[in-house]
Amino acid sequence: MGDTIQSVERAAAILRLLASGPRLLGVAELARALGLPKGTLHGILRTLVKVGFVEQDAATGKYRLGATLLHLGSSYLDVNELRTRSLNWADALAGRSRESAWIGTLHEGHVLVIHHVFRPDDSMQTLQVGTYLPAHASALGKVLLAHDPYGEAAPPLAPHTGRTLVDPGALERELDQVRARGWAAEMEELVEGEVALAAPIKDPRGIVVGAIGIRGAVERLADGDAPRMEFVSYVRDAARAITRSLAH
Amino acid sequence: MGDTIQSVERAAAILRLLASGPRLLGVAELARALGLPKGTLHGILRTLVKVGFVEQDAATGKYRLGATLLHLGSSYLDVNELRTRSLNWADALAGRSRESAWIGTLHEGHVLVIHHVFRPDDSMQTLQVGTYLPAHASALGKVLLAHDPYGEAAPPLAPHTGRTLVDPGALERELDQVRARGWAAEMEELVEGEVALAAPIKDPRGIVVGAIGIRGAVERLADGDAPRMEFVSYVRDAARAITRSLAH
DNA sequence: TCCCGTCGTTCGACATTGTCGAACCCCTAG
DNA sequence: CTAGGGGTTCGACAATGTCGAACGACGGGA
The missing domain is CATH 3.30.450.40 (GAF domain)
Structure with missing residues (x-):
């Protein structure tokens, strides 16, 4: 282990990319931006969807930020x-x-x-x-x-x-x-x-x-x-x- | 690999715990709540701090949510x-x-x-x-x-x-x-x-x-x-x- | 003042864990 | 009908994160 957990860092990078614009991003698009294989990204995305940090558009299959983040953000305000x-x-x-x-x-x-x-x-x-x-x-x-x-x-x-x-x-x-x-x-x-x-x-x-x-x-x-x-x-x-x- | 990335899920669980109250939480406290060794949690926390999702209180060493989450949350509103x-x-x-x-x-x-x-x-x-x-x-x-x-x-x-x-x-x-x-x-x-x-x-x-x-x-x-x-x-x-x- | 308990942190061996790329299916555009 | 792109699945591999014990610092109680 270096000194930082790779998959968590990558998950954060994904979230930041999704937050950088109102556009929905697809697996392929994210894979290109981060220089990672599609399969890897898919695994992280699946996890992020499960915890509610990311939502998948039912129609296009692309991804966007999830509602849980809104709640976490407002919790930050309390803290x-x-x-x-x-x-x-x-x-x-x-x-x-x-x-x-x-x-x-x-x-x-x-x-x-x-x-x-x-x-x-x-x-x-x-x-x-x-x-x-x-x-x-x-x-x-x-x-x-x-x-x-x-x-x-x-x-x-x-x-x-x-x-x-x-x-x-x-x-x-x-x-x-x-x-x-x-x-x-x-x-x-x-x-x-x-x-x-x-x-x-x-x-x-x-x-x-x-x-x-x-x-x-x-x-x-x-x-x-x-x-x-x-x-x-x-x-x-x-x-x-x-x-x-x-x-x- | 099961079908979900363990470390990312654990990171999300940490964030949810931190968001559940205005109180600052320590490594030991989180370890007890999640039933994980302190060392493991520390690694995840260090990563979360690096990406700005969590901040460490300089005085007590305890952890709280980070400012990046506020920004992600408000990005969700745009999306x-x-x-x-x-x-x-x-x-x-x-x-x-x-x-x-x-x-x-x-x-x-x-x-x-x-x-x-x-x-x-x-x-x-x-x-x-x-x-x-x-x-x-x-x-x-x-x-x-x-x-x-x-x-x-x-x-x-x-x-x-x-x-x-x-x-x-x-x-x-x-x-x-x-x-x-x-x-x-x-x-x-x-x-x-x-x-x-x-x-x-x-x-x-x-x-x-x-x-x-x-x-x-x-x-x-x-x-x-x-x-x-x-x-x-x-x-x-x-x-x-x-x-x-x-x-x- | 000393001691004990607790805290956050570090470390290294282990094997669990996530990574990767190719292959798959579906859909759309031409 | 085909070609290309999308999201998704799969399994072998080894890189990756996990774990628990040990460390040093702090603080409260006697």
């Missing part, structure tokens, strides 16, 4: 201490700012959204919990990158709007600023017309374990090129409150 | 065709009824919530997507049980309120009624003061693949002991609309 501790503060932040509130953590180079409160009095928003935001093009991401202990080799800085920071040097200078002043802003760098603010949440040892912020229309959150400072304080207040409550 | 097709209708149903709207499927004897729209103009609700409702004590569950092809051996009928149906015979009669009239009601059988209504969603072959419904305060949704029929039509309209749209 995540940062999230459970932050629920009330995120609600309060959304209430004070009257904007949508977000909590995220760094995960595999992206920002994983672990909580999301809709903007008050505004329906028709889709919940983003469990989705990724680009780290370099979101306020949450800037906060997390700025305090990331590993420097987390940045993936290619994909442009999302004309204002997205795509130059590594420019991003680095921005992160310096974030570290210096303790909060981050993202001015229409992810979606035209949207602005986001965020501040770091720290554990008792001072390590940044997450970020909380808000996102909303540029005309409400910004004044010219700069964010409105009242919203910055809302966000920083919330971050400080959560940091304090994490100190047991 | 689920029933859900993506129903999003707009659920929004519309919540809007017309001014109550929270729910969509669920039967999964391992429970109702798995795959979509949930908050009640309009009412914040401070927590999202229930990915959680289970008891099948025998919810309107969604009654609809799904009534049309379940396998008869799905009912787990023990746990009481939630004084009005929960705990007698298998009574439940069976209720299901007969649901089948006959095409919709289900749940009158304070899960939570005191709350009433729910639901109707079946069918695929092109006529098989029930899910249910949609609403849930709200008894004083709004019911009139004495009976549900208000206007809400019943809202729900049935939505269910029919989705059924129709599933016919491509």
Whole structure:
């Protein structure tokens, strides 16, 4: 035995592939992507189907993710201490700012959204919990990158709007600023017309374990090129409150 | 090889145990629960940690679910065709009824919530997507049980309120009624003061693949002991609309 | 302070376990 | 009707994961 169980790793790789797009994948397709024989993959898939992690389309025989994963994912939310501790503060932040509130953590180079409160009095928003935001093009991401202990080799800085920071040097200078002043802003760098603010949440040892912020229309959150400072304080207040409550 | 990969199955069992409660579990604890040697479990856990499905607590060395699962779970939502097709209708149903709207499927004897729209103009609700409702004590569950092809051996009928149906015979009669009239009601059988209504969603072959419904305060949704029929039509309209749209 | 029990972890021999590729059947397209 | 691709099955092989004992660290009780 090396030091890691091959079949389990392969099963995980299959799940990740299935999750990478809404398309159903067939045995042959997966075999090509992973460079494994079809028979091998079939065995793993059969097992994954049995435990409910994968479902097989009755019509085409192709495979997709299974419902059990949805349940496991929502169980993760219960386990995540940062999230459970932050629920009330995120609600309060959304209430004070009257904007949508977000909590995220760094995960595999992206920002994983672990909580999301809709903007008050505004329906028709889709919940983003469990989705990724680009780290370099979101306020949450800037906060997390700025305090990331590993420097987390940045993936290619994909442009999302004309204002997205795509130059590594420019991003680095921005992160310096974030570290210096303790909060981050993202001015229409992810979606035209949207602005986001965020501040770091720290554990008792001072390590940044997450970020909380808000996102909303540029005309409400910004004044010219700069964010409105009242919203910055809302966000920083919330971050400080959560940091304090994490100190047991 | 039997017909299923042992290590993958064991990995899944570990994940399910970790998901069964918010408590962190140690190697020894898992070994006892699964009746396996500690060393074996450690190998699987190490692999699960590597792929991000499990995280190890730095302080205690115990294990909990990992963030990757949250992302996989939310990917499932994108893949689920029933859900993506129903999003707009659920929004519309919540809007017309001014109550929270729910969509669920039967999964391992429970109702798995795959979509949930908050009640309009009412914040401070927590999202229930990915959680289970008891099948025998919810309107969604009654609809799904009534049309379940396998008869799905009912787990023990746990009481939630004084009005929960705990007698298998009574439940069976209720299901007969649901089948006959095409919709289900749940009158304070899960939570005191709350009433729910639901109707079946069918695929092109006529098989029930899910249910949609609403849930709200008894004083709004019911009139004495009976549900208000206007809400019943809202729900049935939505269910029919989705059924129709599933016919491509 | 010491000791004991428990925890997570490591290790190496063993044989169980999963791997692999060819062959199979079914379906669709041409 | 054929050809090609899909998902699936099968059995021999050896690579693979399993197992239990032993290790070091931690922590609570006396």
